[in-house]
Amino acid sequence: MQFRKYSGGKMYWRSLVGFWVLSWFLCLPAWGQKQLARFEYSQRHMGTLFRVVLYAPDSSRAGQAARAAFKRVADLNHILSDYEKDSELNQLCRMAGTGQWVPGSKDLWYVLKKSVAASERTKGAFDITVGPYVQLWRRARRQGTLPTPEALAQASQAVGYQHLKLNKKGKTVQLAVPYMQLDMGAIGKGYAVDEALKILKKYGIKAALVDGGGNIVVNRPPPGTKGWEINLGISSPTDTTRQLQLLLKHQAVATSGDLYQYLDLNGVRYSHILNPYTGLGLTDQSRVTIIARNGLTADWLSTAVSVLGPQQGLTLADKTPGAAVSFIRQQNHQTQQWLSRRFKKLTSGILKSEKTK
Ligand code: ADP
Ligand code: MG
Numbered sequence: 001m002q003f004r005k006y007s008g009g010k011m012y013w014r015s016l017v018g019f020w021v022l023s024w025f026l027c028l029p030a031w032g033q034k035q036l037a038r039f040e041y042s043q044r045h046m047g048t049l050f051r052v053v054l055y056a057p058d059s060s061r062a063g064q065a066a067r068a069a070f071k072r073v074a075d076l077n078h079i080l081s082d083y084e085k086d087s088e089l090n091q092l093c094r095m096a097g098t099g100q101w102v103p104g105s106k107d108l109w110y111v112l113k114k115s116v117a118a119s120e121r122t123k124g125a126f127d128i129t130v131g132p133y134v135q136l137w138r139r140a141r142r143q144g145t146l147p148t149p150e151a152l153a154q155a156s157q158a159v160g161y162q163h164l165k166l167n168k169k170g171k172t173v174q175l176a177v178p179y180m181q182l183d184m185g186a187i188g189k190g191y192a193v194d195e196a197l198k199i200l201k202k203y204g205i206k207a208a209l210v211d212g213g214g215n216i217v218v219n220r221p222p223p224g225t226k227g228w229e230i231n232l233g234i235s236s237p238t239d240t241t242r243q244l245q246l247l248l249k250h251q252a253v254a255t256s257g258d259l260y261q262y263l264d265l266n267g268v269r270y271s272h273i274l275n276p277y278t279g280l281g282l283t284d285q286s287r288v289t290i291i292a293r294n295g296l297t298a299d300w301l302s303t304a305v306s307v308l309g310p311q312q313g314l315t316l317a318d319k320t321p322g323a324a325v326s327f328i329r330q331q332n333h334q335t336q337q338w339l340s341r342r343f344k345k346l347t348s349g350i351l352k353s354e355k356t357k
Contacts, residue, residue, distance in 0.1 A: 036207070036223050041066040045073045046189055047083065048213030054200055055207040055222055065203035069196040069210065076195060079107050080188040082131060082181065089182055093131070096158070097178030101167060109171045111184060111191050111296075112164070118187070118300045119161035122316065124276050126304035131181025132158045133279040137272065141263045146270075152279045159276060186273070190254060190299025193217045197295075210295075217252040217295040232289055232326075246347065248291070251322075254298035256306045257287035273306045282306060285330040288313070291346060293322040301325070310338040318342065 036055040039062035043050055052069055056062035081087040088108050095102050104112060115128045132155035136147040147155075158179040165174040175182075189212040196210045197217050207220040209228050218228040227247030232255070246253065256273060263270040263281060270281030288306045292298035301323060305313030310327045317325040317340045324343035329336050339347075 037062075038222065039063070039066070041070070043070045043073075045070065046077050046081070046192060046212065048189065049211075050192075050196070050213070051209075051211040052196065052200070053209040053211075054205045056205055061203070062205075065200050065205045068203060069199045072195050072199045073192045073212070076107060076188070076192045079105060080111060080184040080191075082134075082183050082185070089184065092173060093175065093181050096175035096180035099174070099176075101170070101172035101174050104171055104173050107191075107195075109166075109173075111187060112166060112173060112182075114191075114296060115184075115187055115300070116161055116164060116166060118304060122304045122308060124161060125307040125312075126186065126300055127159070127161045127276040128182050128184060128187065129159050129161050129164055129180060130274050130276050130279075131183040132156075132179060133274050133276070134183050134185070135181065136279065137263070137270075137274060137281060140270075144263075144265070146265060147279070155279060159279070186256075186303035187296060187300045189213055189215045190252070190295040190297070193252070193295040212295075215252070215254045215295050215299050217298075218248050219250055221247075221249045244347070246291070251291055251293065252295040252298040253289065253291050254295070254302045255287065255289045256302035271306070273303055275307055284309075287328045289326040290317065291322075291324040291343065292320065297323065310336075314338055314340045 035057055037057075039054055039056055039059065041052045041063075050070065050073055052066045054062055054065065056065065077087070078084060079088045082089060084090065088105055092102050092104070092108070115126075118126045119128075133152075136151055136155055140147055158177055158181065163176040163180060164182070165176055167174070193210040193212040193215050194217055196212075197208060197219060200208045200210070201219070207222050209216065209218045216230060221227045227249045230246045230248055230253055231243045232246060232253070257271070262272065268283055269285060270283055273282050274280065275282060286306055288302045290298045290302040290305065292301060297320065301317060301320060305317060305325055305327065308316060310329065313327055314325055317323045324346050325340040326343050327338040
């Protein structure tokens with residue numbers, strides 16, 4: 001009896017310890033979550049500020065992951081930049097009109113493939129071959145005069161996505177006419193934020209936000225929340241003081257408009273988003289916000305929808321899986337807003353508030 005009693009006591013303590021160890025293990029995930037702290041970093045890349053917000057157990061792991069993510073963005077800039085003389089993109093452009101097929105790196109090839117698909121879907125409203133027009137626009141902005149019709153006509157010879165040829169088999173590229181200049185300004189940052197987020201994931205970071213100059217991508221919500229709070233200046237193309245707060249997870253958001261980059265001439269405001277059919281900047285003062293499944297899609301769609309206008313633009317967004325659009329246009333001191341079907345649906349569930357900054 002005594003033995004049994006003694007044995008029972010030992011078992012009692014054993015099971016108590018076992019229970020304690022087990023419950024400690026069971027509590028680990030929740031306990032681990034609580035230990036995650038918020039870290040924020042920023043660095044200049046691709047001519048804009050890149051920001052990384054992430055949740056990690058300690059600063060050394062957070063810093064290591066953020067550094068690797070920024071490095072990926074810097075590496076992509078060496079590939080996609082039209083400013084950097086020897087970027088892979090510019091090396092390719094130097095082969096324009098030679099008839100050569102040039103092998104592209106995995107990244108360049110991927111962005112070119114997505115760009116051509118975007119051009120085909122938008123019948124050229126989105127077109128990365130607008131480079132020669134962009135150069136004229138930059139000069140016009142410096143000199144304060146519009147490009148001459150002759151300069152535009154000459155540039156038009158080297159513009160047109162049909163001249164950008166991709167050979168899927170060997171992953172080679174040909175720029176079929178001389179002086180072609182590719183410009184990733186409306187898709188490169190979106191791709192870069194997607195890739196930076198992937199790197200963070202590789203480093204074990206599950207809840208993160210990457211913002212590349214307004215191209216934002218998020219994955220898992222911050223611990224204990226339902227999503228990332230993103231404030232959108234959404235009431236007018238020129239006024240961002242009234243804001244909508246979105247809650248996003250595993251999504252991207254991007255905004256295009258002439259809020260910061262424009263050219264004012266004789267009372268007309270020309271946007272840095274160009275109409276590839278005319279070579280001139282848009283003049284309709286719009287502000288387009290896209291929510292999409294990834295940064296690359298949000299980036300190019302925001303530019304494409306700006307060019308297409310509200311009717312065609314909303315149809316395009318509706319046909320893109322997971323995409324939603326808010327289109328705001330200011331005309332004659334009046335602000336008009338169009339919301340796509342999915343934007344209304346998304347925001348009715350996740351819109352937290354509309355408030356004044
Ligand atoms: P931001 O760079 O301010 O985020 P966008 O994403 O709309 O704005 O990209 C605008 C840039 O894209 C321009 O500065 C130019 O380099 C390039 N671009 C302009 N118009 C077009 C177009 N129709 N299609 C593709 N790229 C364009
Ligand atoms: Mg864009």
